[in-house]
Amino acid sequence: MPKIICINDYEGSRWELNADSGCTLMEVTVNNNVPGIVAECGGSCSCATCHVYVDDLWLGKLEEATQEEKDLIEFLDAARSNSRLSCQILLTDELDGLTLHIPESQE
Template sequence: MANITFIDQSGEARTVEAAAGSSVMEAAIRNDIPGIDADCGGACSCATCHVYVAEDWLEKVGPPQPMEEDMLDFAFDVRANSRLSCQIRVTPELDGLTVTTPERQG
């Protein structure tokens, strides 16, 4: 298990437990995190689970793969630390991960 903190645009933080092997998106959906729509259910075919990874976690999370980069083109307000939460697999090393949801999903 890993604790993941989701911060919304108003600054409200919610920390949830996520099972190793699941995705950050799945943890968000299971815990009713606002701002994560996940229209495609995690198939990396939309950009509605877009998050900003906290700068100090970028190295541990790793860079997006080419397919994810292509889907990020459809996201709102893409930044250097943008990721699709469906593509971030939870590992014990991600315990304490912090992500922020964008103002709106693409």
């Protein structure tokens, strides 16, 4: 059961969430009411309202983003090199401790 750490740097908030392997990162944050993760499309990779910044230490441990995900991120004003769509990140036990930051524009 991986633990996920969400940080809102702008408000100084931090959440430690217990996740089930096989869930997406978006599902875990939405189910725990983390502000800023809206997920309007329900995880079908078409809205980008589940945008997060993945801590640099964890980026290389994730599956590479699909072209579809990259295309959506490209249109975000707040996109950075560590941007990902949380609905496209499948959680595994190896991701225990995964740390993400909530973009300011989604507060």
